[in-house]
Amino acid sequence: NDSMDTAAKVSELASAKGYDLVVAGVPKTIDNDLGDEEFTLIDHTPGYGSTARYWMSIISDANQENQAISTSECVCVLQAMGRSSGYIPAAARLADPDRRMPLQIYTVESGHNLESLHDHVNRQLGMTGRCIVVVSEGFDVGNIGAAHDRFGHIEYGASKQATAQVVANYLNEQGLNARGQASWQVPGVLQRSTSLCLSSVDTEEAFEVGRKAVEIATSEGSGYMATMLRNPGNSYQLYYDKVRLEKVAVSARQLPKHWLNSDGLDVTDDFIRYAMPLVGEAWVEIPLENGRPRFSRLKREFEQKKCSEYIPLLYRD
Structure with missing residues (x-):
């Protein structure tokens, strides 16, 4: 989680240099891999609820497509984001909590x-x-x-082959126990940028955790990240708090093993109970302009430059 790691380093450096700078972290990753597997640091991250809603939606559509053309394309392979954690592919199960679809989920933890x-x-x-x-x-x-x-992480969208492509090719080469073949799809960055699939719960929580970060910065000082934690009980309720940046700086939680079923092809009902409240019920209202989504258009105004020219390390001679 490079953003919180960077924030922690900037805060520590400013303190060491005696520089009056307040650094507050705001969590944001669709991977939901920030924090610990016990969920004591953060329950979930802003962005994950909307991405989970996206996967819930496209799996519902993909099932209809697969059902209609299964005699020619009997296997539909879809690749979800998540380098080292399986929260995003796990969200596919939200499309079918009663397990009626012929759906198999292969997380990195499987x-x-x-x-x-x-x-x-x-x-x-x-x-x-x-x-x-x-x-x-x-x-x-x-x-x-x-x-x-630049952080050394694999950039799957820029690699020579897609994971889903390798899977589909392997299935076709090894042979399938049904008429038809395997085809593959990679939604890529669409799963984190499709505004029509925004979760109303996610957007509200993102605003509130940002508000909490400002409160922390103005009242508590530097070196904290705003966090969201779930109240115990059957009803879904959050409260907002703070956590030291160094505690989350290099955290990378995986999908808990007890949320995978015994054969590793699915997630348990406990995961569904965890994730379902995050996707929201109603569709969010998207402002339109001639039928197109209208996004904010910000006027860019820059402060007068005060520091000497900075050249990033990768571009220095």
């Missing part, structure tokens, strides 16, 4: 590989003649010609 995936898909094809496979981008499929960002 313990599966291409060979076992092929076996399980063929078993599903033998029962239903079709299968929907949601695979995390971080699912181990071997060499994909990985590209890397």
Whole structure:
């Protein structure tokens, strides 16, 4: 979680230099991998609820498509974001909490590989003649010609092969236990930028945690991140608090093992109870302009430059 790590370093450096600077962190990652697996640092991160709603929506649509064309494309493989955690692919289950779809979910925590995936898909094809496979981008499929960002993380959208592509190719090459073939799709950045799938719960919480960050910065000082924690009980209620930046700076939680079912192909009802409140009920109202979504247009005004020219390390001779 590079943003909070950077914020922590800036706060520490300013303090060491005696520079009067207040640094407050605002959590934001659709991966929901910030914090600890016990959820004592943060319950979930802004952005995840909307991404979960996106996957809930497209899996519902993908199921209709797969059902209609299964005699020619019996397996639909979709790749979800998530380098090292499975919260996003897990959200596919929200489209079918009663488990009526032939849906299999392969997170990075599942313990599966291409060979076992092929076996399980063929078993599903033998029962239903079709299968929907949601695979995390971080699912181990071997060499994909990985590209890397400046933090050293794999940049899947810039790599030579997509994980879903490797999975579909492998299934087709090894043979399928039904008529048709496997096809693959990669929604990519659309899963974090499709405004029509915004969660009303997510947007409200994002605003409130931002407000909390300002309160912390003005009253508590530097070195904190605003956080959201869930009240105990059956009804969904949050409260907002703070946590030291260094506690979350390099945190990277995975999907808890007890939220995976015994064969690693699905998530449990406990995950559904955790995630379902985050996606909201009603569709958010999107302002339109000639039928198109209208986004904010901010006038850019820059402060007068005071510091000497800065050249990033990667561009220095």
